[in-house]
Amino acid sequence: MKSENNFETNTISNLSVEDIGNDHLFTSLETPMVKDAFTKSDSEKKEIIAFHFSEIMKALDLDLTDDSLKGTPERVAKMYIDEIFSGLNPKNKPKMALFDNKYQYNQMLVEKNITFYSNCEHHFVPIFGKAHVAYISSGKVIGLSKLNRIVQYYAKRPQVQERLTMQIAEDLKAALETEDVAVIIDAKHLCVSSRGVQDESSATVTTSFNGAFNNPQKINELLQLINN
Numbered sequence: 098m099k100s101e102n103n104f105e106t107n108t109i110s111n112l113s114v115e116d117i118g119n120d121h122l123f124t125s126l127e128t129p130m131v132k133d134a135f136t137k138s139d140s141e142k143k144e145i146i147a148f149h150f151s152e153i154m155k156a157l158d159l160d161l162t163d164d165s166l167k168g169t170p171e172r173v174a175k176m177y178i179d180e181i182f183s184g185l186n187p188k189n190k191p192k193m194a195l196f197d198n199k200y201q202y203n204q205m206l207v208e209k210n211i212t213f214y215s216n217c218e219h220h221f222v223p224i225f226g227k228a229h230v231a232y233i234s235s236g237k238v239i240g241l242s243k244l245n246r247i248v249q250y251y252a253k254r255p256q257v258q259e260r261l262t263m264q265i266a267e268d269l270k271a272a273l274e275t276e277d278v279a280v281i282i283d284a285k286h287l288c289v290s291s292r293g294v295q296d297e298s299s300a301t302v303t304t305s306f307n308g309a310f311n312n313p314q315k316i317n318e319l320l321q322l323i324n325n
């Protein structure tokens with residue numbers, strides 16, 4: 098459909114799989130999972146992944162009897178389940194214990210430059226960068242390392258950057274019992290820099306400003322603290 102200024106407006110279901118991948122569109126805040134997710138054990142999943150990854154390698158005409166390659170399917174399977182996609186399984190979610198804000202610190206708290214590694218769900222190649230997370234206590238606080246852990250948990254999924262940003266913000270709002278949460282993510286996508294349009298210098302910035310952060314003055318204050 099053409100709008101007044103001649104831009105095409107589309108709904109995602111009208112687009113081809115190619116367009117969806119190249120434009121990195123996504124359909125929901127929730128990571129799309131099948132209904133019967135987590136009925137298989139981790140070791141069953143690793144077996145299935147190793148088998149299919151060896152099939153991919155064979156399709157590429159790689160010699161799986163070579164000493165360097167023969168362990169690769171099992172290594173990839175283990176890495177997927179135990180490391181880079183471990184955040185798909187809710188059993189790996191960090192526990193978020195709250196503490197009373199004894200010092201009555203009621204200014205914003207910023208945890209900045211949290212390094213993370215994720216993977217694009219459209220191409221399965223890395224997205225990596227920095228996350229900055231801020232909140233204003235409603236009377237409860239959480240351990241600083243938890244802010245880092247919650248970023249890592251959601252990063253360890255096939256992702257799109259917008260969803261990663263929103264999932265972190267929504268989770269922190271629920272855990273901290275406040276709307277006053279901000280998340281900024283500044284990341285590079287290898288599917289953009291090493292393939293496709295091959296732009297090495299571009300980066301993608303996404304934000305989720307909620308509650309008291311929906312205010313230009315607060316956003317300025319936050320950006321100053323991050324850029325300091």
Ligand SMILES: [Zn+2]
Nearest residue numbers: 217219220288
């Ligand atoms: Zn991609």
